Amino acid sequence: MLVALLILVGVLHRQIGALVADPRLQTWLTVFVSVMVQAVPFLVFGVVLSAVIAVFVPRSFWARALPRHPALAVPVAGVAGVVLPGCECGSVPIAGSLIRRGVTPAAALAFLLAAPAINPIVLTATAVAFPRNPEMVVARGGAGLVVALLMGWLWLRLGRTEWIRLPHRAHLDGLPRMTAFWTACRHDIIHAGGFLVVGAMAAATINVAVPQQLLHDLAARPMLSVLALAALAVLLSICSEADAFVAASLSQFSLTARLAFLVVGPMVDLKLVSMQAGMFGRRFAARFAPATFALAVLVAATVGTVIW
Structure with a gap:
């Protein structure tokens, strides 16, 4: 497919060059x-x-590290999300395995939400963006x-x-370590990378196709x-490791609105809700996702109002 694409580009290079010369398309590509x-x-x-x-x-390490009292286990599990430099795609199966190991669901869910939102990779990417x-780094974290x-x-x-x-088994259980490592890498890079491409295309399309006056009216x-x-x-x-760059490109909107984008994204999105439904069941996702969305918007708006 790649060779055929390269041959096609070589044959149609003049037509493609004329197409790319369009100022709107150049802006989109930029x-x-x-x-x-x-990202x-x-x-x-x-x-x-x-x-x-x-x-x-x-995975049993997390069960041993958390306090036995559920109310105290929640903040410890939330702060533990700092040590997981991954996106929400990886936090869902890990949260499921924590519950299977006997961790209180409240702590596992706090970890599920915190891990893709406050880990060092995400915060560093936010600082760069x-x-x-x-x-914005402090506000998002x-x-x-x-x-x-x-x-x-x-x-x-x-x-x-x-x-x-509860899931019967995690997606990496039973595999040799190196096989499981490469399986996890392939899974996350394909899924997260694919959604990153879609997000980048959408951000470029918004900047080009949507009338600037409409964006300014909405942002006002x-x-x-x-x-x-x-x-x-x-x-x-x-993916939470890449959403900061998309948010930074939406410069028409206030920092508070972009903070809401960054807080909501790692916790509630279409792929995450579908993964939660598959891992924990539809009854869980139907209740957990709307509540998380409402709370994330409220907290982001409050924090943004205080800082900016």
Whole structure:
């Protein structure tokens, strides 16, 4: 397929050159390439480290490390998300395995939400994407951790065991370590990389196809812009290691609206909801995802209002 594509480009190079000469297409390609070039190194690095931790760190370690009291286990599990430099694709199966090992679901869910939102790779990528707004790193990390802890405690208060359908086995169980490592790398890079490409294309399309006046009118309405970018984060389903670069490209919107995009994305998106439904059951996803979305928007708007 690659050879056929190269031959086609060689044969039609004049027509393709004329097409690329269009100013709107050049703008689209510039935005798309810039997002991809900045995001791919963080994506690859995060996927490799996530696979190392998932394969070579015993899952029983988390059960031994957490306090026995559920209310205390939630903040410890949330802060433990800092040591998992991976995206939400890896946090779902790990959270399922934690529950199977006897970890209280509230702590496992706090870990599930915190891991892709506050890990060092995500925060470093955010700092690179927002060099003129270093406070965005603190805002994103703080808001993400607050949402994870509140959702853990909320589940501890209102959640029911029968809403969770525990998985029978994790997707890496039973494989040799190196085989499991490469399987995890391939899985995460294909899924996360694919969604990154879609997200970069969508960001470029928004910058080119959507009338700038419409974006400015939407951005001029604070609450509406926050809800719009939060909903966009759900639809785009971008890996948390790359979403900061997409958010930075949406410069028409306020920092608070873009913070909502960054807080909601790692916790509630289409691929994550589908993975949660497959891992824990539809009854769980139908309750957990809407509550997380509402709380993430509220916390992001509050934090953004205080900082900016």
